[in-house]
Amino acid sequence: MKTISLIFAIHLPFRYRKYRFFDIGNNSHYYDDNADKTIVTNMAENCYLPFNNILLKLLKKYKGRFKVAFSISGTALEMFNLYAPDVIDSFKKLSSAGSVEFLAETYSHSLVSLADSLLFEKQVKLHGGLIEKYFNQKPKVFRNPGLIYSDDIGNHIYDMGCNAIFAESTKQVLGLKNPGLLYYNDINPKVKVLIHNRIISKYIETCCSKKLTPEHPNDAEQLVKQIKALPENEKLVNLILNYGTFDKCIHPEKAISGLWEDFIHLALKSETIQFSTPSEITENVKAVSSVHVAKAVSGESTEHDLAPFLGNEMQQEAFTKLYDLKYKVLLCTEVELLKDWNYLQISDHYNSMSTDNTSGSKLPHNFSTYDSPYEAFIVYMNVLSDFSLRLDNILTQTIKKQTNLTKKRC
Amino acid sequence: MQLKVLMFGWEFPPHISGGLGTACQGLTKGLSVFNDIEVTFVVPKAHGDENSDLVKLIGAADIPLSNKKMKFKNSQNEIKYFKIKSHIVPYTNPDEFWKLTSLKHSGKTQFLQTDEYGRVPFTGKYGMNLIDEVFSYAMVAGKIAGEKQFDLIHAHDWMTFQAGIEAKRISGKPLIVHIHSTDFDRSGGNVNPQIYAIEREGMEYADKIVAVSEYTKLILVEKYGISAKKIQTIYNGVEPFDLRTGNEIKKGFKEKLVTFLGRVTSQKGPGYFVEAASEVLRRNNNVRFVMAGSGDMLNEMVRRAAQLKIADRFHFTGFLENHEVQSLYQMSDVYVLPSVSEPFGISVLEAAQGNVPVVVSKQSGVSEVLNNVLKVDYWDVHALADAIHALVEYPALGICMKKRAHAEVLNMNWDVPAGQLRQLYIQTCKTKHSRNK
Numbered sequence: 001m002k003t004i005s006l007i008f009a010i011h012l013p014f015r016y017r018k019y020r021f022f023d024i025g026n027n028s029h030y031y032d033d034n035a036d037k038t039i040v041t042n043m044a045e046n047c048y049l050p051f052n053n054i055l056l057k058l059l060k061k062y063k064g065r066f067k068v069a070f071s072i073s074g075t076a077l078e079m080f081n082l083y084a085p086d087v088i089d090s091f092k093k094l095s096s097a098g099s100v101e102f103l104a105e106t107y108s109h110s111l112v113s114l115a116d117s118l119l120f121e122k123q124v125k126l127h128g129g130l131i132e133k134y135f136n137q138k139p140k141v142f143r144n145p146g147l148i149y150s151d152d153i154g155n156h157i158y159d160m161g162c163n164a165i166f167a168e169s170t171k172q173v174l175g176l177k178n179p180g181l182l183y184y185n186d187i188n189p190k191v192k193v194l195i196h197n198r199i200i201s202k203y204i205e206t207c208c209s210k211k212l213t214p215e216h217p218n219d220a221e222q223l224v225k226q227i228k229a230l231p232e233n234e235k236l237v238n239l240i241l242n243y244g245t246f247d248k249c250i251h252p253e254k255a256i257s258g259l260w261e262d263f264i265h266l267a268l269k270s271e272t273i274q275f276s277t278p279s280e281i282t283e284n285v286k287a288v289s290s291v292h293v294a295k296a297v298s299g300e301s302t303e304h305d306l307a308p309f310l311g312n313e314m315q316q317e318a319f320t321k322l323y324d325l326k327y328k329v330l331l332c333t334e335v336e337l338l339k340d341w342n343y344l345q346i347s348d349h350y351n352s353m354s355t356d357n358t359s360g361s362k363l364p365h366n367f368s369t370y371d372s373p374y375e376a377f378i379v380y381m382n383v384l385s386d387f388s389l390r391l392d393n394i395l396t397q398t399i400k401k402q403t404n405l406t407k408k409r410c
Numbered sequence: 411m412q413l414k415v416l417m418f419g420w421e422f423p424p425h426i427s428g429g430l431g432t433a434c435q436g437l438t439k440g441l442s443v444f445n446d447i448e449v450t451f452v453v454p455k456a457h458g459d460e461n462s463d464l465v466k467l468i469g470a471a472d473i474p475l476s477n478k479k480m481k482f483k484n485s486q487n488e489i490k491y492f493k494i495k496s497h498i499v500p501y502t503n504p505d506e507f508w509k510l511t512s513l514k515h516s517g518k519t520q521f522l523q524t525d526e527y528g529r530v531p532f533t534g535k536y537g538m539n540l541i542d543e544v545f546s547y548a549m550v551a552g553k554i555a556g557e558k559q560f561d562l563i564h565a566h567d568w569m570t571f572q573a574g575i576e577a578k579r580i581s582g583k584p585l586i587v588h589i590h591s592t593d594f595d596r597s598g599g600n601v602n603p604q605i606y607a608i609e610r611e612g613m614e615y616a617d618k619i620v621a622v623s624e625y626t627k628l629i630l631v632e633k634y635g636i637s638a639k640k641i642q643t644i645y646n647g648v649e650p651f652d653l654r655t656g657n658e659i660k661k662g663f664k665e666k667l668v669t670f671l672g673r674v675t676s677q678k679g680p681g682y683f684v685e686a687a688s689e690v691l692r693r694n695n696n697v698r699f700v701m702a703g704s705g706d707m708l709n710e711m712v713r714r715a716a717q718l719k720i721a722d723r724f725h726f727t728g729f730l731e732n733h734e735v736q737s738l739y740q741m742s743d744v745y746v747l748p749s750v751s752e753p754f755g756i757s758v759l760e761a762a763q764g765n766v767p768v769v770v771s772k773q774s775g776v777s778e779v780l781n782n783v784l785k786v787d788y789w790d791v792h793a794l795a796d797a798i799h800a801l802v803e804y805p806a807l808g809i810c811m812k813k814r815a816h817a818e819v820l821n822m823n824w825d826v827p828a829g830q831l832r833q834l835y836i837q838t839c840k841t842k843h844s845r846n847k
Binding site for chain 1: 659660661662663698700702708709712713715716717719721722723725726727728734737
């Protein structure tokens with residue numbers, strides 16, 4: 001018996017406009033609102049709404065036997081709220097249909113887990129709050145961008161109310177261990193580690209982008225075969241799929257809806273495949289051993305290091321200079337500023353600074369609008385400079401107010 | 411007697427990529443004051459929006475060439491004009507360079523193309539086809555020289571030297587070539603032999619040579635084997651500052667701003683600026699740096715700034731429009747020109763005129779004419795950092811310098827070099843005339 005857990009990942013970044021040197025200190029609107037709006041409304045129309053409907057239909061048809069999970073970043077939710085509120089309603093409908101789980105994430109799909117534990121906790125809680133507000137669920141299973149994982153990160157999420165985390169099936173994580181089983185964290189055994197099956201996930205994504213002919217309507221049969229053909233002792237198949245891949249899913253040429261209908265039908269008919277949510281797996285399946293990952297690794301690049309995010313000097317410089325501001329930010333309470341702070345942490349900024357052609361550009365949710373990684377870096381640092389100036393201003397004002405108050409009291 | 415000058419240039423404001431166009435406009439404007447001089451200025455392409463009140467501007471692209479074709483086909487020597495391969499980008503307009511490098515250029519032999527009226531479609535830019543255009547330009551120059559009445563030819567920089575030579579060959583009038591920069595300056599020592607040959611041929615063919623500084627004159631003597639007697643140094647000037655332009659953008663932060671403004675190419679020494687910035691920032695937090703301009707070394711500089719971990723204080727603007735340049739001068743507290751080899755450096759005069767204290771490399775022509783600036787060797791990063799640090803930390807120094815430098819520049823408008831040029835024209839025509847007798 002194979003247990004499949006299907007996770008659909010959705011993330012949308014706030015893009016920066018061409019923020020120039022001359023804007024520093026003069027203009028603090030950083031975002032390309034038009035581009036954001038166009039992309040979000042397009043995606044909502046061509047992908048999120050129609051595909052949600054397909055899923056809703058399937059959930060109702062196979063009540064309790066078909067299950068899915070969603071991993072939606074906080075910025076994506078904010079963006080739906082701003083530009084496509086009906087997408088949120090559609091997810092609410094799915095949620096109330098049952099058998100749908102929402103995963104925990106960092107609010108801005110950020111790299112904060114590599115920077116600071118306190119800020120990490122804040123981001124995860126901020127995201128958890130949003131999920132609870134919209135879908136009435138407390139997320140229990142955590143997913144980091146690029147499936148960045150280390151023993152420390154795994155241990156840490158327990159304090160944030162999570163009891164499981166995803167990791168990539170790379171040799172840095174698993175060594176020679178079986179990728180189809182459940183593991184636990186090396187420091188805290190209460191935290192389970194779910195392993196992503198990237199081979200099958202990739203296969204599904206290619207199936208979805210294929211053009212199809214009438215004689216060969218879809219790859220559902222092959223897909224079921226592939227899953228059945230996995231070694232006997234690989235029991236869990238955790239699939240994380242980028243929701244954006246199903247763009248134009250109603251397009252008859254691609255017939256993605258047909259693929260999913262047939263796949264789920266065939267899988268459940270075979271009686272050797274069942275669906276489960278990540279939480280159910282962590283509750284019902286026994287973890288076999290611990291995985292030991294001392295240094296953080298990601299699954300995104302071919303090298304499985306942090307290259308797509310922090311591989312070159314520009315990315316490292318931007319990252320260090322951003323989190324150098326953390327103590328000041330923790331003192332600050334101004335809403336607008338904290339919003340900009342959260343958006344500065346979006347990992348896509350770092351992706352677009354990547355000079356590594358084998359990874360950066362191929363990231364599924366990379367909607368980079370820059371001509372080059374250098375331009376991306378320049379714009380980012382300009383925004384960061386302006387942000388830092390505003391932060392200093394606000395802190396000086398706060399200190400002044402405090403001193404005046406103390407003086408009055410004396 | 412009125413002296414008619416046929417002048418060949420490659421660019422004219424507002425379509426410029428550097429000091430050459432600015433200097434050509436300044437000189438022709440200065441010359442227009444004299445009643446006995448009449449200048450006809452030829453550029454490859456006239457865009458129509460040039461300020462041509464004071465000078466007659468001709469675009470070579472508008473001159474039909476049809477009756478010239480046969481002649482060039484007969485001569486063995488000149489057929490080579492049709493066969494030059496041009497993979498070389500000798501004097502690149504930075505923005506143009508970006509576009510060109512992203513295209514795949516075919517290495518096919520380029521034939522001279524004309525439109526239905528026999529006109530050559532020039533771009534007047536500094537691209538992959540530059541050398542082709544230089545030779546096509548020479549053909550049109552020959553045509554113009556055959557039809558126009560004039561007494562003297564004046565050619566600015568190597569792109570126009572073939573045109574000057576051709577015009578002299580057709581008309582027999584004396585030729586003055588004007589060296590605004592040599593390939594030694596532009597390439598940082600990596601000289602393109604083809605361009606070197608054109609430069610040298612132009613100087614040898616010329617009756618007189620104008621160098622924009624003693625520094626350049628020395629290069630002509632040492633590297634091109636030209637007799638010092640044949641060369642006259644005429645320093646550039648600067649257009650009086652127009653206070654109405656600019657001032658739209660204010661500096662949005664309180665830190666001092668140190669500015670590098672120019673093409674980001676090895677000639678301009680951007681790397682030394684970045685290294686010096688890092689040294690200054692290590693001991694002083696009250697300063698920001700900006701690198702304004704574009705070029706083939708820009709990405710390397712961005713990467714280096716990140717490597718040195720100064721990117722939060724070191725900014726990049728990319729290519730700037732004219733009004734933005736003015737704003738930048740007004741925002742700046744220190745202007746730095748760390749060129750490895752700078753024939754003159756008009757931008758330094760502009761900075762001084764805008765009341766910005768200047769640090770300039772000793773390897774520049776402008777350091778010969780300005781006393782109230784800090785001068786350092788371009789390679790001495792410590793000295794450069796020290797100078798910048800002093801200007802940022804000890805405001806009295808900057809106040810003193812900028813006041814005096816401003817006074818120095820007040821006398822350096824284009825009337826002075828134009829007057830010297832007029833003298834040279836008259837003298838050259840006389841010598842030629844008496845020799846002919």
